[in-house]
Amino acid sequence: GQSLEQPSEVTAVEGAIVQINCTYQTSGFYGLSWYQQHDGGAPTFLSYNALDGLEETGRFSSFLSRSDSYGYLLLQELQMKDSASYFCAVRDEGGKLIFGQGTELSVKP
């Protein structure tokens, strides 16, 4: 079966850097994605990694190590508006996107 693990919550202060980890177990691997969801809002796509290494998009970066079945989302220069839930997701061989349970990030002033 497929499973993903990520911390349930993380707290950080404005301006800081935070890393949200995700470990996964899947039958077949087609990439690791990250989505952001604000309270009451819809999930929005942040990043995707198919190959090992770091992908940077502005203040957000995402990393993947396929040999370790591990990835992380790195958020730099945290802002209050970054307070949200962050989900890692993997695509399985059947074509489904399997989401982790989500990490609730609270950014404090």
Place this chain on the structure above:
Amino acid sequence: DTAVSQTPKYLVTQMGNDKSIKCEQNLGHDTMYWYKQDSKKFLKIMFSYNNKELIINETVPNRFSPKSPDKAHLNLHINSLELGDSAVYFCASSRGLAGGPSYEQYFGPGTRLTVT
């Protein structure tokens, strides 16, 4: 010019009723999805259609019936609603088949269903 839209945004109804949620995307995407997000924010796929053809059908009670009249629309009809159906239902779309290179999924605003 909303990319993925859903109606209604809120739905409050009594047990035993039948209700429908509609979804439309104007992105020209081939694949559409229904997800259920429970009170703990767990997001789980229910169905997926590619060019009007059902390609993913998770273990969902057969009270739930999706329908795709064309590739821009995907509706969800729920019969005999139960308390446990209370959740947020998200429609999403993506450019291609989910099994290919990852195509980001665009989510609609969600429909918050409350069954009393």
